[in-house]
Amino acid sequence: xxxxxxxxxxxxxxxxxxxxxxxGYKTKPYWDPYGKVYTACFGHTGADVDPKRTYSxxxxxxxxxxxxxxANRAVHRQVKVEDLxxxxxxxxxxxxxxxxxxxxxxSSVLMYVNGGMFTEACNAMTKYTxxxxxxxxxxxxxxxxxxxxxxxxx
Numbered sequence: 001x002x003x004x005x006x007x008x009x010x011x012x013x014x015x016x017x018x019x020x021x022x023x024g025y026k027t028k029p030y031w032d033p034y035g036k037v038y039t040a041c042f043g044h045t046g047a048d049v050d051p052k053r054t055y056s057x058x059x060x061x062x063x064x065x066x067x068x069x070x071a072n073r074a075v076h077r078q079v080k081v082e083d084l085x086x087x088x089x090x091x092x093x094x095x096x097x098x099x100x101x102x103x104x105x106x107s108s109v110l111m112y113v114n115g116g117m118f119t120e121a122c123n124a125m126t127k128y129t130x131x132x133x134x135x136x137x138x139x140x141x142x143x144x145x146x147x148x149x150x151x152x153x154x
Contacts, residue, residue: 008076011089012068018149019043019094020064022142027054034131043067043097067097074101080114088118091150095125098142103128122150 023043029051032039038049041060044067055063075092078101084092092113096104104110107128112121125147129139 008072008089011086011093012065012072014090014149015068015072015093015097016064018090018145019068019097022094022098022138022145025057025060027056027060029053029055034134068093071097071101074104077101078105078110078114081116084113085118085153087152088113088121088150091122091125091146094142094149095128095146098139099128119151122147125150 020042023041025042026040029038029040029049031037031051032045035045037045038051039045040049040053040055040063042064044060044063072089072093074096075089079092092104092109095109099107108124109121109128112118112124126140126143129135129143131139
């Protein structure tokens with residue numbers, strides 16, 4: 001599946017509001033006890049997060065764009081079907097942003113997508129609601145929203 005084109009750009013644009021809404025905007029880094037990592041802005045993690053800094057909206061928005069592009073590239077690396085529906089790409093990009101490429105790669109969601117079973121893939125997203133062995137209401141809400149978007153037009 002080739003990266004790029006109007007469909008991918010549109011999918012990333014659709015993810016901006018979805019992802020930012022679920023992640024929230026936090027200018028001061030915080031310690032994520034589940035991921036065991038410093039997190040800032042719109043869910044950005046990595047060695048470049050300085051726990052002593054306060055980040056501007058410009059910096060946070062740049063990270064969000066970069067992180068969504070990274071998640072979308074991961075989707076394109078892992079998905080083997082030629083005609084991935086737009087709604088599935090949007091949902092998978094947010095799913096991957098939140099959980100990482102490693103989780104996508106070993107997920108039943110990807111297995112269904114690569115088998116062309118898109119409805120089953122969308123439904124399987126709702127299984128990924130645990131962090132640190134605890135079912136989190138925010139993840140339940142996020143997975144249900146991803147499932148709803150994923151199923152658009154099905």
